[in-house]
Amino acid sequence: MSTAKKILIADDEPDILEIIQFNLQQEGYEVVTAKSGDDAIEQAKRHLPDLIILDVMMPGKNGLEACNILRNMPAFKKTLIVFLTAMSDEGTQIQGLETGADDYLSKPIRPKVLLSKVNSLFRRFEKEDSGIITLGEIAIDREKYLVRHDGKDITLARKEFELLALLASRPGKVFLRNEILNQIWGTEVIVGDRTIDVHIRKIRQKLDLDCITTVKGVGYKFEL
Amino acid sequence: MSTAKKILIADDEPDILEIIQFNLQQEGYEVVTAKSGDDAIEQAKRHLPDLIILDVMMPGKNGLEACNILRNMPAFKKTLIVFLTAMSDEGTQIQGLETGADDYLSKPIRPKVLLSKVNSLFRRFEKEDSGIITLGEIAIDREKYLVRHDGKDITLARKEFELLALLASRPGKVFLRNEILNQIWGTEVIVGDRTIDVHIRKIRQKLDLDCITTVKGVGYKFEL
């Protein structure tokens, strides 16, 4: 199932590239890298990523320039673009906003911060897309905190609901356990692995439909 | 969620114009811009926006003047108008209120603040829009602060009424506790969590109909 979100990272420092790549891959993202602004544009055109992380200072074209160019291409009008910057000065940030960045990450990078930011960016984006997810006989209504199945309204507890909503937000995609933990519990709270299982079980029980598939050694996915 | 809301922004600084425009467009709003007070009036007449954001200091006519002129035109009697101002002095704000502004935004602008303010403005507007809500055997009359249920008139205290009206303004939608606090008490007043419960209880008591459902860990919703 290659419904995984694709992320392009552009930075001229191989070390940073590798750290970010590793962490994002652990989380289940597909990662493409670039070593310069020009390279980033090249890779973006080829892979059409869902999110582009641009270092501001790079040889050749810098991040701001690359962003500008990308934003002027129809294909990247709505792509998430995030800057990676050591400078925390307002000037750069305003420049970034003008060119249409969606957020900032400041160096030095803390993997957990990076992950939670990336996750929340995607979440925010998806949330705004549509309030109700409908899949076959199941409808998940975020606003009403309700799941309808077969005409019946099913009430799930908060964690259960969030978990189901997460899985259903990308049907078919396998969510790694880490990914689930980060999205639902956040990076700060630490809970055991069995906890996820138990919640999954409760969901399966309440919806008597078998819509959550276990991928052993990997995670869970929502499927009709 | 059907048709995109139209927003007119008037500011003489292109940078600010662009930042706001970008962020609002990301949020799904349709955006029109103007570079002066006169331009704003011009664009307003042409596009009939749902919300007008006016910088107070602009060449030609300033924001206050523009607002005054607009408010005297029947088409803009009920349009939301917000001022953008670097000045936080009382004088300007009072002037603004006299000319009929609905709210203020102060520079420098933080995109997130802008967005949440704009969103909440529209929410408030929608809420106040409808005079009488009728749902099944319940009728809620905003003007008379009256609730009719089963032919009987029920008098609720102000807070009780506002709370019920808020919940009923979007039947089924779960209102988070924070949302309720913001809408009814505003962002400045701080009251304890039990306060909401107590009001909810009184409403449930007075209307002996069971129409408010608790969604534990989330909030409350109105349901028949």
Next chain:
DNA sequence: TGCCTGCTTAACAATTTGATAATATTATAA
């Protein structure tokens, strides 16, 4: 002033939820 009403809070009860431990079961690789 003194009474009434509405709003908020404190205190405690009742309820629900979420996490974990313990155990059973299943899938997978050797």
Next chain:
DNA sequence: TTATAATATTATCAAATTGTTAAGCAGGCA
């Protein structure tokens, strides 16, 4: 096939959340 790791299931308990009641306080009004 068996050993092993991963997941499912179940029961239990602590923590979080809400319900309820009563009391205090402020403002309006006769």
